[in-house]
Amino acid sequence: MTTLLAIAALRVRYDGRDVLRALSLEVGRGEFVALMGPSGVGKTTALRSVAALQPFDDGRIVVDGFALAPGPVPPESRLVPLRRRVGFVFQAHALFEHLTARDNVTLALRHVLGKTRPDADATANKLLNELDVGARADAWPAQLSGGEAQRVAIARALAPDPALLLLDEPTAALDPARRSGLGATLRRLCQQGRGLLVATHDAEFARAHADRVVTLG
Amino acid sequence: MFLWGGDAEGGAPFVEADPADPSRVRGFDVEVAERIARGLGRRSAQFVQVQWSNIDQSVERGDFAIGLSGVEDTPARRARHAVTLPYFEFREVLAVRPEDANTIHGLADLRGRRVATLGATIAYDVLLQARDSTGLIAISYDDDVHPYSDLLAGRVDAVLLDHIIAQRALRRHGGTGFAILPQPVAISHYVGVLARTNSALRDSVDAVLREAMRDGSLEQIFRRWSVWDETQGALFERVLRSGATAATGVTASSTGALAYLPSLARAAAVTLLVSVLSMAAAVLVGLALASGRVYGAGWLRLITTLYIEIIRGTPLLLQLFVIYYGLAGFVRLPALLAAILALGLNYAAYEAEIYRGALEAVPRPQLEAGRTLGFSEMQILRLIRGPQALRYALAPMTNDFVALLKDSALVSVITVVELTKQTAIYATNIGSWVVPGALCAVVYLAMSLPLARLARRLERRWRTPAG
Numbered sequence: 001m002t003t004l005l006a007i008a009a010l011r012v013r014y015d016g017r018d019v020l021r022a023l024s025l026e027v028g029r030g031e032f033v034a035l036m037g038p039s040g041v042g043k044t045t046a047l048r049s050v051a052a053l054q055p056f057d058d059g060r061i062v063v064d065g066f067a068l069a070p071g072p073v074p075p076e077s078r079l080v081p082l083r084r085r086v087g088f089v090f091q092a093h094a095l096f097e098h099l100t101a102r103d104n105v106t107l108a109l110r111h112v113l114g115k116t117r118p119d120a121d122a123t124a125n126k127l128l129n130e131l132d133v134g135a136r137a138d139a140w141p142a143q144l145s146g147g148e149a150q151r152v153a154i155a156r157a158l159a160p161d162p163a164l165l166l167l168d169e170p171t172a173a174l175d176p177a178r179r180s181g182l183g184a185t186l187r188r189l190c191q192q193g194r195g196l197l198v199a200t201h202d203a204e205f206a207r208a209h210a211d212r213v214v215t216l217g
Numbered sequence: 218m219f220l221w222g223g224d225a226e227g228g229a230p231f232v233e234a235d236p237a238d239p240s241r242v243r244g245f246d247v248e249v250a251e252r253i254a255r256g257l258g259r260r261s262a263q264f265v266q267v268q269w270s271n272i273d274q275s276v277e278r279g280d281f282a283i284g285l286s287g288v289e290d291t292p293a294r295r296a297r298h299a300v301t302l303p304y305f306e307f308r309e310v311l312a313v314r315p316e317d318a319n320t321i322h323g324l325a326d327l328r329g330r331r332v333a334t335l336g337a338t339i340a341y342d343v344l345l346q347a348r349d350s351t352g353l354i355a356i357s358y359d360d361d362v363h364p365y366s367d368l369l370a371g372r373v374d375a376v377l378l379d380h381i382i383a384q385r386a387l388r389r390h391g392g393t394g395f396a397i398l399p400q401p402v403a404i405s406h407y408v409g410v411l412a413r414t415n416s417a418l419r420d421s422v423d424a425v426l427r428e429a430m431r432d433g434s435l436e437q438i439f440r441r442w443s444v445w446d447e448t449q450g451a452l453f454e455r456v457l458r459s460g461a462t463a464a465t466g467v468t469a470s471s472t473g474a475l476a477y478l479p480s481l482a483r484a485a486a487v488t489l490l491v492s493v494l495s496m497a498a499a500v501l502v503g504l505a506l507a508s509g510r511v512y513g514a515g516w517l518r519l520i521t522t523l524y525i526e527i528i529r530g531t532p533l534l535l536q537l538f539v540i541y542y543g544l545a546g547f548v549r550l551p552a553l554l555a556a557i558l559a560l561g562l563n564y565a566a567y568e569a570e571i572y573r574g575a576l577e578a579v580p581r582p583q584l585e586a587g588r589t590l591g592f593s594e595m596q597i598l599r600l601i602r603g604p605q606a607l608r609y610a611l612a613p614m615t616n617d618f619v620a621l622l623k624d625s626a627l628v629s630v631i632t633v634v635e636l637t638k639q640t641a642i643y644a645t646n647i648g649s650w651v652v653p654g655a656l657c658a659v660v661y662l663a664m665s666l667p668l669a670r671l672a673r674r675l676e677r678r679w680r681t682p683a684g
Contacts, residue, residue: 051589053585053588053589076588076593076594077593080591083588083589083590083591084591086589087589088585088586088589090582090585090586092582094580094582094583094585094586095583095586096583096586096601096605097583097605098601098604098605098608107590107600107601108590108591108592111592111596111600112590112591112592112596156586156590157589157590159590160590160591
């Protein structure tokens with residue numbers, strides 16, 4: 001199994017205190033890695049560092065050959081290769097409130113990847129159908145249930161076809177039935193060859209679905 | 218105590234603050250008032266400051282017994298108030314730039330040219346009649362200083378005003394800069410104005426004025442202020458011989474309510490034009506300011522913040538004066554453009570704060586989601602942040618536009634005759650604010666209410682339905 005994400009000795013300081021100290025982990029292609037630990041232990045910080053949403057102080061992050069160094073976050077123009085490789089699903093979904101579910105998915109396809117609207121619509125419909133929210137394609141984010149919004153958010157993150165998908169606390173707002181549904185969905189993504197790094201404090205979910213569990217704290 | 222009203226902003230030789238003691242006033246009208254008080258057996262005359270165009274309304278309200286401050290003798294004034302006999306004869310004279318003095322001899326030579334005067338005066342009425350007959354462009358000012366400085370600056374081509382005012386302006390400019398045409402356009406008189414019900418006091422005042430004409434004290438006053446000439450002697454003779462008080466050669470224009478509707482409509486169009494263009498400027502500049510404040514580097518944030526605080530912290534009136542008169546030395550903006558610019562730049566500061574608030578109201582995770590999807594900062598603003606911010610900003614923007622519509626009334630101070638100014642002219646002419654005020658209010662509401670409705674509908678349509 002080839003390595004997709006390699007984190008080595010990652011250290012993040014915040015207000016003079018270590019939020020993360022010497023975190024090392026790897027995620028391979030087709031692998032589902034759960035990042036476990038209680039709240040405040042730095043799981044989200046680790047994901048955000050990998051997605052270059054915040055700087056880190058020490059260590060090294062390599063995503064499929066693209067390396068991030070300690071220090072300030074580089075300008076977006078230098079992060080284009082990283083953005084193509086990494087998808088991010090936020091805990092609060094963060095769907096674009098002024099766009100329908102479908103257009104949340106097509107926005108990057110059209111304006112970042114330069115696809116035509118029919119092409120983008122077809123891709124979005126396929127993704128939404130695979131995630132079982134195809135019927136809600138024309139709904140506004142405010143009309144979606146928590147589970148539906150999360151699946152639209154996953155579809156949106158998958159639209160540019162990233163090799164690595166980061167998910168922050170995906171089970172937080174789900175009932176048990178939906179949790180196992182999500183687990184199955186994520187396993188399917190692994191079978192497509194993607195690597196998954198999932199921050200969660202849900203031990204049962206991690207044990208049931210992840211290939212490997214890395215515990216922090 | 219004998220209370221009399223006048224406007225010290227009118228200045229010498231009528232009424233001005235005494236340079237030696239600015240709490241006191243001096244001028245020939247001040248001395249006429251004192252002479253009247255003495256003649257009536259009162260110990261002293263007490264001055265009450267009132268805006269010149271409001272003297273009639275104030276005297277009717279009982280703010281003072283008599284108004285004296287270059288108050289003109291017009292049929293309309295005689296019809297509505299108790300008016301004294303004429304105590305001074307003045308000529309409406311044209312002032313033009315020296316190079317025009319050989320080609321312009323009267324109003325008839327001013328077709329298509331801009332002629333300035335003080336609003337709500339006989340001179341303005343004369344210009345309005347000439348506008349209809351010879352096609353000149355009448356420009357009304359709120360004061361009698363700026364018509365002449367604008368004549369020198371080339372903003373207007375001629376000024377029509379009382380010869381005393383013209384001569385004073387010429388002295389102020391060192392006797393050069395413009396020429397006063399010898400042939401008067403009209404002759405009229407200064408009078409005192411009293412409340413309509415006060416005709417008994419008026420008759421006593423008339424008796425005092427006659428006495429002052431007879432005993433030479435009025436002549437001495439006028440000589441002291443260098444406004445005496447032979448026409449005053451002739452006036453005194455006529456007054457003393459006839460005993461009549463009616464003496465005016467000027468006819469006022471029609472005062473029926475219908476006659477004002479076209480000018481009110483025109484003024485409403487000016488208000489709408491100024492408001493719409495100012496708002497457009499405010500939106501554009503406001504967007505730039507807000508972007509600078511939200512996205513800019515430290516120095517840009519500092520500059521934009523400084524601009525916003527200075528503009529919001531100083532009166533719009535001051536900004537209007539600075540842009541129109543203050544900048545006149547560097548760039549001579551036409552009044553309408555200056556008005557739009559001042560209002561636009563002022564409201565831009567308020568718009569900028571609305572847009573900043575709206576931009577910052579878009580949840581941060583959405584912006585981060587945009588980044589992880591590979592959008593540039595510009596795309597995030599254009600595709601994600603901007604469209605949502607616009608929805609947040611719509612209601613406060615509408616409020617601002619309605620406020621701007623009303624604030625546009627202020628631009629009348631730089632000679633733009635908009636709805637409120639036109640209403641004031643109308644009200645001054647007919648001597649009542651009731652009908653003009655109601656009409657004006659209806660027109661403003663007709664402009665602002667549909668706007669508020671439209672904004673509510675847009676907001677409803679744009680609001681994404683909640684599940």
